[in-house]
Amino acid sequence: MALPLLLLLLLSFALASSYPRGAAAEPTLGVEFHHRFSDPVRRWAESRAHPGAWFPEKGSAAYYAALLRHDRDLRLRRRSLAAAADSELTFVDGNTTVRISSLGFLHYALVTLGTPNVTFLAALDTGSDLFWVPCDCQQCAPTPTFSFENQQIEFNMYDPNKSSTSQIVSCNSSFCDSQVSCTGASSNCPYTIQYLSDATSSSGILVEDVLYLTTEYSNSQVVKTPIVFGCGEVQTGSFLDGAAPNGLFGLGLENNSVPSILANKGLASNSFSMCFGSDGSGRINFGDNGSSNQSETPFNIDNQNPSYNISITGIQVGNSSLNYDFSAIVDSGTSFTTLADPMYTAITTSFNTQVQESRHQLDPSLDFEYCYDLSPGQTTVNLPDVSLATKGGSSFPVTDPIIALSNQQSVYGYCLAIMNSTNVNIIGQNFLTGLHVVFDRERMILGWEESNCYTAENSTGTLPINSSGASPSAASGPGSLDPEATKGSQNGTQITVVDTSSSYSSPLSASRSVLLVLFVLFFAVL
Incomplete structure (x- = not known):
């Protein structure tokens, strides 16, 4: 102050404490x-x-000039704050995201950090909070380069000693949640995150450096903001097998997530959106509050462990209505939707009775129980429509419930992309496909509407529009989803099966020189 x-x-x-009060008056504080x-x-x-x-002398020119200057600065401050709250931000390399099946079937975006700036291909995860990148690695993903769309992508490593704006976060920082592991108040703050996948974790120390964003839709301006993130020295589990080898971008509700930091700094409203297209390309925008046309349902907030948890009141599979009341976490960092029984058995068996193809275990390495053969030359499949009824009455459509399996010659089968879980329900990234999903943290609601994600006003960046590419082998995971769909009967969808081996290529730049302009907003109280 x-x-x-x-x-x-x-x-x-x-003055208030010395103000006289009558003896009979009620005690008040003025x-x-x-x-x-x-x-x-x-x-x-x-x-x-x-x-x-x-x-200044009361009534003088200096007196009135000082008052006018104060009023002007106050208006400018309010206008700047309002503009910041109303603006949408995205990464300086663009708002495009890309799904890469060989890297855990997650969506990735280019994220730029430090001075000089270094770019990372980070996985987008609404199921966790802390953003981390590989740094001073003792145990990280073993492959320094990655082949994508016939391009060789070199994954960067963050080095705090090479960034002039980097600072190590000490144990006495409010961002340090692991103070019990500290050796002293001024020592480096450690972090360790355990993920739901078996034996998957990231650990290291916390650092602070600048993140580069850009404003959307109007005069594009680079926004350079300090954030706290993890210097990931040791990764385990899935992070060593291909998922998020170049960093994980936490989008959760805690104060250390990037959306929380942007909102607390007044750079964007406390909301963000993601849109995942059926062809594997998507969009991300910070400060997006959605539209009046979207459907909505409230979050169930557990203050001890906050997450984007929503209530499901029923499941519709084709002509079957399944009455189940349960909660689920909306998690873009989980590739495929997982449901516990009895919901899992109910939805899978209902789906199975309404498809025409023969059920067959296409490959023992796949975690999907309900897979189906395609006949030679078959180009379409008839699927029952799937949707989730949510608290408040809105219907959450599942526009892409299957994954198609292919080899170098053709698509030979498909699977219902739902996995069985013992104790947790997760709406994974595949169920978010084809929707513009808004995580409104001010109103504490999830919003959505069907979208192809490619309108001119919300498409920027250089990541490839077609990210499906050739499907990996069955041993390495499921193949690409088919982007073509036309509505059939009221309770079904006819899917055109496409051979993904002919997908075209477009360049992906994972690292570039960026001309950065620092805009400093300075407020003074006169």
Whole structure:
């Protein structure tokens, strides 16, 4: 708080405490407010010989000029804050995201950090909070390069010693949640995150450096903001097998997630959106509050472990209505939807009775129980429509419930992309496909509407539009989803099966030189 404002508040309370009250009056506390150039404030400051106190002659040109300057600066401050709250931000390399099946079937975006800037291909995860990148690696993903769309992508490593804006976060920081592991208040703050996947974790120390974003839709401006993230020295489990080898971008509700930091700094409203297209390309925008046309359902907030948890009141599979009441976490960092029984058995068996293809275990390495053969030359399949009824009455459509399996010659089968879980329900990234999904953390609601994600006003960046590419082998995981769909009967969808081996290529730039302009917003209380 600026010193003149503090003195004004102290004066106001001092005057209030000496204000006379009648004996019969109810006890009250009154606070009188005075303008900084008023006579009471002048007398108070002069009686204490406050250094630096200056009062223009009342009624003089200087007096009115000072008042006008104060009002002007106040208006500019309010206007700047309003503009920041209304603006949408995205990564400086663009808002495009890309699904890469050989890297865990997750969506990735280019994220730029540090001075000089270094770019990372980070997985987008609404199921966790902390953003981390490989750094001073003791145990990280073993492959320094990655082949994608016939391009060789070199994954970067973060080095705090090579960034002039990097600072190590100490144990006495409010961002340090692992103080029990600290050796002292000034020691480096450690972090360890355990993920739902078996034996999957990331650990290291916390650092602070600048993240580069850009404003959307109007005059594009680079926004350079300090954030706290993990210097990931040791990764285990899935992070060593291909998932998120170049970093994980936490989008959760805790204060250390990037959306929380942007909102707390007033750079964007406390909301963000993601849209995952059926061809594997998507979009991400911070500060997106959605539209009046979207469907919505409230979050169930557990203050001890906050997550994007919603209530499901029923499941519709074709002509079958399944009445189940359960909660599920909306998690873009989980590739495929997982459901516990009895919901899992109910939805899979209902789906199985309404498809025409023969069920067959196509490959023992796949975790999907309900897979189906395609006949030679078959190009379409008839699927029952799947949707989730949510708390409040809105229907959450599942536009892409299957994954197609292919080899170098053709698509030979498909699977219902739902896995069985013992104790947790997760709406994974595949169930978010074909939807513009809004995580509104101010109103605490999830919003969605069907979208192809490619309207001109929300498409920027250089990641490839077609990210499906050739499907990996069955041993390495499921293949690409088919982007073509036309509605058939009221309770079914006819899917055109496409041979993904002919997908075209477009360049992906994972690292580039970026001309960065620092805009500093400085507010002074007169």
